[in-house]
Amino acid sequence: MGCLTTAKLSGPHFRHRAPLFIKPMPVNAIITTVLILAALAAMATNRVRPELALFAALAVTVLAGVLDPAQALSGFSNQGLHTVAVLFVVAEAVRRSGALGLLTRLALGNNGSQAVAQARLVLPAAFASAFMNNTPLVAMLMPAVRRWTLKNNMPASRFLIPLSYASILGGMCTLIGTSTNLVVAGILSAEGYASPGFFDIGRVGLPAAVAGTAVVLLLGRLLLPDRSDSRSSGNDPRSFTAEFVVDGQPGLAGKRLDEVKIGDVAGLHPVEIIRGAVIVPAPQGGELMQAGDRLVFAGSLDELLELQKVAGLRGADEVQFGGNEPLRRRRQVELVISDRCPLIGHRVGDGSFRNRYNAAVIAVTRHGERLPRRGLKGWRLRAGDTLLVEAAPGFAVQNRFNPDFHLVGDRPEQFAGRMWQLRGALVVVALMAIAAAIGLTTMFKAALAASLVLIALRIIRWHQALSSLDAGVLLAIAASLGLGEALRQSGAAGLLAGAVVRAGGADPHVTLVLLYAATVMITEVVTNNAAAVLMTPLALAAAQALGVNYQPFVFAVMIAASASFMTPIGYQTNLMVYGPGGYRFTDYFRLGLPVSLAVAAVTIGLAPVIWPF
Secondary structure, eight states: OOOOOSGGGGTGGGTTSOOTTOOSOHHHHHHHHHHHHHHHHHHHTTSSOHHHHHHHHHHHHHHTTSSOHHHHGGGGGOHHHHHHHHHHHHHHHHHHHTHHHHHHHHHOOSOOOHHHHHHHHHHHHHHHHTTSOHHHHHHHHHHHHHHHHHHTTOOGGGTHHHHHHHHHHHTTSSTTSSHHHHHHHHHHHHTTOOOOOTTTTHHHHHHHHHHHHHHHHHHHHHHSOOOGGGGSTTTOGGGOEEEEEEOSSTTTTTOBGGGOEETTEESOOOSEEEETTEEEESOOTTOBOOTTOEEEEESOHHHHHHHTTSTTEEEOSSOOTTOSTTTOOOEEEEEEEOTTOTTTTOBGGGSHHHHHHSOEEEEEEETTEEOOGGGGGGOBOOTTOEEEEEEOTTHHHHTTTOTTEEEOSOOOGGGSOOHHHHHHHHHHHHHHHHHHHTTSSOHHHHHHHHHHHHHHTTSSOHHHHHHHSOHHHHHHHHHHHHHHHHHHHHSHHHHHHHHHHHHTTTOHHHHHHHHHHHHHHHHHHSOHHHHHHHHHHHHHHHHHHHTSOSHHHHHHHHHHHHOOOSOSSSSHHHHHHHTTTTOOHHHHHHHHHHHHHHHHHHHHHHHHHHSOO
């Protein structure tokens, strides 16, 4: 794409639009700005789902008359949104084919050097994420990294944040590397601009990714903590299980579990009850105890010692739980709650997790710290929580592709698809990327064709394709696009861009820095797609106000929207590794700040050189 001259600014790029600096209704601009700020604030609290906050703001713009219904719903017809949707199907097919398992085996070797091991992990992960969704990539590699670090006596905390950062950096290199790039490309097409090519973003994204990866490899071992003791037996509830028998003396027999008190805590919470040949998994509070019942508990040593004080309970002479088959009926599984989980906001003790997944929550880790079991029932689940659950042996296999959570424990090799499925998926994805890269067809058509072929070959079934669609992400994108339209129609985009230009002294280089910094700040506390959609209109308006090429501004926004390294909440993969790595909030800032500065320096320095103002 060539440089946009001042003369072109009055041409077809701006057809069918009111001038961005004309305020037809200043009140509408104020309403739109306030609504967007309120939505961003709500998302930053992490208590309101992004799609809900954004749709609420969009609904008010319609009710207030800022947008008519057709304008508000225009985001649903955006090609970038549709491309993201079909790429969800492609990514899920690759995941189910077992291709990620092959990457895992190639990435992790037997080298005992921490520096070499980090490089073997980070470089392939960054390459793979340039061509596929990074969420399943991290979900697959994370448990393998945990097992590898345990085997080689290395702290997982030195590897999981680098894994997340590598997946983010790789996504900056191609048009399909992250949904953010596709959404911005869709906005440009809708506004009459030429859509970026497959590797156009890579002209600045690849150098930025190289710089960020270099910082991770050079400073990761120095700035990331050694949390190897975070899984020690004293803190790991899996190290302590005990069985107690309900004796025949008057006391517990015939009582409900929730009628018994242990100290100040009401209710017994066994993992399971062994009643002769019957197993009662994840029993509810209303379960009646019977004489001879074996109650299985898991927790810290202190917690288990408290149970010995309960009248009517005695320690079992012979342990049946965890013994040889066929008595061994349950297993413990570790998982991370995803942002798609319908139980977010539910209390751990309300039984919803037991009822929905037939598994008992033993322990919850949040922000790298295990929550005290005494108050566990009252805690509300959040995205990123790490749960240790007791479940049937088939739980991991049955839920290996469940979008509600990401399994952290063992992922058996039989999860992988057949060899022909693996090869077929890789060939289809390669052809899709090549067709889009050489300009043979658009990215949407290439992805649509690839998804149809993958379904026709039964590498992914139709119902699996439907379940792969992340409704929350798609709705958030559509709502963000509607709010972007409100920014333009109300004149708020022109007003805000004018303020940025004035703050930059009408210097395009300073304006570029301000736009980049603002986008990074938004993406660190809300979603990357929302940041890109809301900042792209400002970037276009700023270019128009300055009379310069829009491309350095737009590509800088695309990079900045993905550059979420300083907090765990700005990007899904950062959230996924939070609990399993035993990290604290400040760990992300310690390494993320130099990575973010390196990416910013390369992007701001190269963008005006590659696409001159």
